[in-house]
Amino acid sequence: MDLNEFITRFGTEKKCISFIKNHREKKGICCPKCKSEVKNWRAKHLYWRCKCGRKISLKSGTIMEATKLEYTTWFKAIFLMTHIKKSYSILELSRLLGIKRYRTVWYLTMKIRMGMGKNLLAKEYLQFFYILSNSSENEYNINELKHHSISAIHNTSTKGEDEINLIAPLQLQWNVNAEENRLRKTGYRCLKILGAQKDIEFKNPITPIKTSIQSWMNKLLSNSNRILKGAHHGVSYLHIQKYMFEFSFNYNGRRKDKFEPLISSILED
Numbered sequence: 001m002d003l004n005e006f007i008t009r010f011g012t013e014k015k016c017i018s019f020i021k022n023h024r025e026k027k028g029i030c031c032p033k034c035k036s037e038v039k040n041w042r043a044k045h046l047y048w049r050c051k052c053g054r055k056i057s058l059k060s061g062t063i064m065e066a067t068k069l070e071y072t073t074w075f076k077a078i079f080l081m082t083h084i085k086k087s088y089s090i091l092e093l094s095r096l097l098g099i100k101r102y103r104t105v106w107y108l109t110m111k112i113r114m115g116m117g118k119n120l121l122a123k124e125y126l127q128f129f130y131i132l133s134n135s136s137e138n139e140y141n142i143n144e145l146k147h148h149s150i151s152a153i154h155n156t157s158t159k160g161e162d163e164i165n166l167i168a169p170l171q172l173q174w175n176v177n178a179e180e181n182r183l184r185k186t187g188y189r190c191l192k193i194l195g196a197q198k199d200i201e202f203k204n205p206i207t208p209i210k211t212s213i214q215s216w217m218n219k220l221l222s223n224s225n226r227i228l229k230g231a232h233h234g235v236s237y238l239h240i241q242k243y244m245f246e247f248s249f250n251y252n253g254r255r256k257d258k259f260e261p262l263i264s265s266i267l268e269d
């Protein structure tokens with residue numbers, strides 16, 4: 001999708017709303033309370049109303065839930081993030097989107113990155129365990145990222161057509177849980193994102209197989225490292241998986257349109 005097409009299709013709040021509404025209605029809206037199908041759309045308040053009285057808002061059940069951002073902002077951010085070979089820093093995106101508050105843009109991009117990971121987790125890809133070296137107790141300094149060892153499982157396709165999913169190191173799991181407990185006490189709002197990260201199934205690494213694949217894997221991992229280093233000042237271990245989702249998503253979609261698949265995955269439950 002080029003910029004002209006994007007503006008024609010998603011240039012206004014109204015267009016974005018009707019796109020989301022149609023997209024969700026095509027799949028069918030199910031009432032979370034009584035499980036019946038809901039069709040009664042209230043355009044004024046942007047929700048569906050079930051016979052049982054339950055209101056289902058346009059954003060509910062999607063990644064956009066519990067945010068007050070405009071729909072056009074979401075679509076613009078998704079467009080930008082799917083049309084760059086590397087990655088945007090939060091500051092770059094906040095300038096482009098015209099949002100001054102750092103945390104708002106951070107939250108937005110992290111949610112989009114989680115959306116990028118949704119389909120990766122649903123399918124079996126060539127999965128890599130991404131092993132990092134830590135520079136301090138709490139933070140992985142991006143300039144010191146190294147991969148000590150890499151492992152591949154689920155070899156699904158031939159070279160050239162390959163699709164991958166980089167997986168954060170196994171040993172970070174307990175750290176994530178510890179950090180989550182700490183954040184719960186502070187009431188930090190990114191807990192929702194972290195909750196989703198728990199769904200990742202961490203499997204035991206297997207020793208790398210063929211040498212030819214290994215050199216290709218090394219190339220891939222150094223590419224992802226370079227992208228992370230080039231765009232971001234620091235990536236905490238807590239969120240490294242989300243950056244990997246972004247890299248894997250972009251890698252898998254390198255010859256395809258990425259915008260529409262990402263929108264669909266973001267609008268799904």
Ligand SMILES: [Zn+2]
Nearest residue numbers: 031034050052
């Ligand atoms: Zn109902």
